Amino acid sequence: MKKWIALVVVLALALAGWIAAGPFLTVNAIREAIAAEDTAALSEHVDFPSVRRSLRAQVEDALARKAGIDGEGTFGALALGLVNSAAGGIVDVLATPAGIGAVLQGRGLIHRISGGGISEDDPYAHQPPSDPLRDAKYRFESPSRFTATVLTADGDPVIFVLEREGFGWKLTDIRLPLKALLAGTG
Numbered sequence: 097m098k099k100w101i102a103l104v105v106v107l108a109l110a111l112a113g114w115i116a117a118g119p120f121l122t123v124n125a126i127r128e129a130i131a132a133e134d135t136a137a138l139s140e141h142v143d144f145p146s147v148r149r150s151l152r153a154q155v156e157d158a159l160a161r162k163a164g165i166d167g168e169g170t171f172g173a174l175a176l177g178l179v180n181s182a183a184g185g186i187v188d189v190l191a192t193p194a195g196i197g198a199v200l201q202g203r204g205l206i207h208r209i210s211g212g213g214i215s216e217d218d219p220y221a222h223q224p225p226s227d228p229l230r231d232a233k234y235r236f237e238s239p240s241r242f243t244a245t246v247l248t249a250d251g252d253p254v255i256f257v258l259e260r261e262g263f264g265w266k267l268t269d270i271r272l273p274l275k276a277l278l279a280g281t282g
C-alpha cells in the first residue's frame with residue numbers, strides 16, 4: 097500500500113513540476129522559433145485571435161486618448177471610427193507571426209522599415225534576430241497565468257502574458273508600453 101501512495105505522490109509532484117515548467121518551456125520554444133525565423137513554430141505557441149483582440153483594444157484606446165476623442169456628437173463618432181480603422185491596420189501588422197517576432201525582438205515597424213539590423217559591412221546580408229527574451233523577468237500571476245516582461249530600448253516594459261490551456265501554455269496577450277504614444281497629450 098505504501099508503494100502505491102509513494103507512486104501517487106511522485107506522479108503528483110511530476111505533474112506539478114511539468115505544469116510549473118510549462119511556461120518556461122513555451123518561452124524557450126518561442127525564443128527558438130524567433131531565432132529560426134520559423135513562423136509555423138511560433139504559431140503553435142501564440143493564440144493569435146486573443147492577442148489580436150488585446151492589441152486592438154490597447155491601440156484603439158491609446159489613439160482615442162491621443163486624439164482627445166470623447167465619442168459624442170457626429171464629429172466624435174466619425175473621429176472614433178477613423179481611430180478604430182487606424183487601430184485595425186496597426187493590429188493587423190502586429191498580430192502576425194512576423195509582427196510578434198518583431199515586438200519580441202524589440203524592433204518597431206519603423207525600425208524594420210528604416211533598415212535597423214542591417215549590417216554596415218554587407219547591407220544585403222541577413223542579420224539573424226537577437227535573443228528577444230534574454231533579460232526577461234518572469235512571474236507567475238496565478239497557477240494558470242504567467243508573465244515575461246522585457247524592457248524596450250527606451251526602458252518601457254512590454255509584458256507577454258501566457259495562459260495555461262490544459263497541460264500546455266500559449267501566449268495570449270501582449271501589453272504594449274503605450275504611454276510613449278500618449279506622451280504629449282494634455
